[in-house]
Amino acid sequence: MTKTLAQVTTEFIYRDSLSNSTKLSYEVTLMPLLEKFGSYPIEIINRKLIEDYLTSLTHLSYTTHNRHQTIIQSLLNFAVQKGYIKANPATGIQQQKPNRSKGEHQDDSVIRYLTNEQLETLYQLVEPDIRLHTIVRLLHRTGARISELLSLNLEDINRDNYKFQVVGKGNKKRWCFYSKDAAILLEKYIQYYRHKPHAALFTARHPLTEIITRLSYHRVYSLWKEVTNQSHLLAGVRLHDLRHTFATERVGLMGIEELRALMGHSHIQTTLKYQKVTSLRAEQVAQNALQILLKND
Structure with missing residues (x-):
């Protein structure tokens, strides 16, 4: 019996070997994919479909985008292991590189917060x-x-x-x-x-x-x-x-190590990105204030 992408994904996510937090993380990542292609038979999920889907994720930072790609590849590897497909169509797809125009760097990513x-x-x-x-x-x-x-x-x-x-x-x-x-x-x-x-x-x-x-x-x-x-x-x-x-x-209301502990970051560099964000925000506010002052002169 042919299985759909949604059925295979359910098997992939709800394995006993995975922790609850990992299962929920996979749900979060794969839900947009399933909303588009969940009803498709797993056999027709081809390379072009995966590439087009990944290309559509323009709202994601490159690090998040690459995590989506890695999890999709793991899902399709699982499908190969179970015998649902013969080969993984996502194999060999290049991962994204930092987008300099968004201020991304190899060790950095865009941090989005609510105003x-x-x-x-x-x-x-x-x-x-x-x-x-x-x-x-x-x-x-x-x-x-x-x-x-x-x-x-x-x-x-x-x-x-x-x-x-x-x-x-x-x-x-x-x-x-x-x-x-x-x-x-x-x-x-x-x-x-x-x-x-x-x-x-x-x-x-x-x-x-x-x-x-x-x-x-x-x-x-x-x-x-x-x-x-x-x-x-x-x-x-x-x-x-x-x-x-x-x-x-x-940031600025507590020490960076205390914030790191609250966030659960393994590396202090991850926490330091928020310090950079607040500095950029302060710079933007200062520049806006200068523009207003210049107009009033």
């Missing part, structure tokens, strides 16, 4: 959905990755001290700390909206079967797209940009 105006618009739009509002607030206040947040169980939350522990990349554990406004939202969600029989912090109920499950990235992504499509200010904004916003807001 105050974007944040204000976002919070207005998510307010009616208490579950999504809580997720957005926690991502913004803690710097957690969406995959880390969706992996949490209710018992993982220290509700008295406003903190929780996540398992990040490389299976490294770290503490995330949230604010009182996030705590108020979280308590409201837990008390009135969370489906209590399930262990997961964020749950969902199937509309037909009424089966309660852990909230999936697919559902969060769909809700996120519905919200961001309502305002041109949020065009192209990703859930992960809330993590970048968390970091850029804290």
Whole structure:
């Protein structure tokens, strides 16, 4: 029986050998691909289709783009191993290089964060959905990755001290700390909206079967797209940009090593990129101020 790309992807992601955070990371990366080609038989996924899809990902930094390509290649290697296809059509496709016009370098990437105006618009739009509002607030206040947040169980939350522990990349554990406004939202969600029989912090109920499950990235992504499509200010904004916003807001307010610990970065160079972003932002503000002053002379 011929399998679709979506069916093979499900097998690939939900292997017992993968951690929950890895599974969610794969979901995040492969969801846009499945939205376009998930119903296609795996046999007709060819090199041109993969190249055209990768070319369409113009909104991604080169490092994120290359991660997408690597995961797609791993997926197709899995399909070869299972005997669904004879050869991997993605083999040999060149990875992207830094785009100098975007300010990218071999050891750098574009960091996208939300402005105050974007944040204000976002919070207005998510307010009616208490579950999504809580997720957005926690991502913004803690710097957690969406995959880390969706992996949490209710018992993982220290509700008295406003903190929780996540398992990040490389299976490294770290503490995330949230604010009182996030705590108020979280308590409201837990008390009135969370489906209590399930262990997961964020749950969902199937509309037909009424089966309660852990909230999936697919559902969060769909809700996120519905919200961001309502305002041109949020065009192209990703859930992960809330993590970048968390970091850029804290540069200068704490030591770089403390920020590194909160972000869970293995290398200090990764954290230092946020310092560069805030310097660039300060330069832009200064230049804009000079232009205004010159006009008033």
